Every structure is written in C-alpha cells, then in structure tokens.
Amino acid sequence: MPRLLTLILLLALSTPSLAGxxxxxxxxxxxxxxxxxxxxxxRNGSDYSAEAAAEHLQLKYRRGRKYADTAEHFIDRLASASSFSGKPYTVTCAGETQTASQxxxxxxxxxxxxxxS
Incomplete structure (x- = not known):
C-alpha cells in the first residue's frame, strides 16, 4: 500500500498543472x-541581445523578488517595462516585433x- 501511495504522489507531482x-x-x-x-x-531606445536581456531580467528579479510572487507578476511587474522610464519592452524574433509582455x-x-488563445 505505501508503494502505491508513493507512486500516485509521484505521478500527481509530475503533471503539468502541478509542475507549474x-x-x-x-x-x-x-x-x-x-x-x-x-x-x-x-529597452529604452536601445537594442540588446537575448543573453543581455536575460541578465537584465535576472538582475530585476533579484532586486524586485518581493513584487514577483507568481510568474505572472514577474512578467507584469518586472519583465514588461522599464522601471526607470515606464516604457514597455519589446522583442523582435524572426522579423516580428511584439511586446515582451505578450x-x-x-x-x-x-x-x-x-x-x-
């Protein structure tokens, strides 16, 4: 019985809904x-590589972790716009530009x- 319970628990924890x-x-x-x-x-009128952007987001997360208690809050509060200018970040991938938030x-x-959706 304990093995079955352990197996059920492991399966439940590996589902996408709980993994997130x-x-x-x-x-x-x-x-x-x-x-x-x-x-x-x-960002703020300048272009940055993906690696530089990731480093910047890591820094913002370290400094503003208390504002990002969920991944959605991280995106909305830290990763979508400049805390300095308030301007939204945008990203261009394969010639298509969109907001970092989207x-x-x-x-x-x-x-x-x-x-x-």
Missing part, C-alpha cells in the same frame, strides 16, 4: 527561455502546457 506551481522555477525557466531565444530586445505570457502558457 513553483513560481521561482517558472520565472527561471522564463529567463532561460529569453537567454536562448536569439531574439533582439528593445511574448512572455505566451511562453508561460506553453511551459504550463496550456492551449494558447
């Missing part, structure tokens, strides 16, 4: 996604295994 319940892990996955994206980030929210849904 760790905000720190989700946020780090988003930052890793940014770093590996190969996209160009536009791009990161879509990626979060993908990571969670949710259908996109």
């Amino acid at each position: 319940s760790n905000p720190e892990r989700e946020i780090q996955q988003l930052i890793d996604f940014v770093a590996a994206s190969g996209c160009v980030f536009h 791009w990161l929210h879509r990626e979060l849904l993908d990571q969670r295994g949710s259908p996109q």
Whole structure:
C-alpha cells in the first residue's frame, strides 16, 4: 500500500498543472527561455541581445523578488517595462516585433502546457 501511495504522489507531482506551481522555477525557466531565444530586445531606445536581456531580467528579479510572487507578476511587474522610464519592452524574433509582455505570457502558457488563445 505505501508503494502505491508513493507512486500516485509521484505521478500527481509530475503533471503539468502541478509542475507549474513553483513560481521561482517558472520565472527561471522564463529567463532561460529569453537567454536562448536569439531574439533582439528593445529597452529604452536601445537594442540588446537575448543573453543581455536575460541578465537584465535576472538582475530585476533579484532586486524586485518581493513584487514577483507568481510568474505572472514577474512578467507584469518586472519583465514588461522599464522601471526607470515606464516604457514597455519589446522583442523582435524572426522579423516580428511584439511586446515582451505578450511574448512572455505566451511562453508561460506553453511551459504550463496550456492551449494558447
């Protein structure tokens, strides 16, 4: 009986709905996604590589962790706009430019295994 309970518990914890319940892990996955994206980030009138953008987001997360208790809050409060100018961040991937907010929210849904709207 204990083996069955352990197996059920392991299966439950590995489902996508529960796998996404760790905000720190989700946020780090988003930052890793940014770093590996190969996209160009536009912040306050300057362009940055994906790696530089990821480093910037990591810094913002370290400094503003208390404002990002969920991955959604990280995106909305730290990763979408400049805290200095208030201007939204944009990202260009494969010639298509969109807001960082849209791009990161879509990626979060993908990571969670949710259908996109």
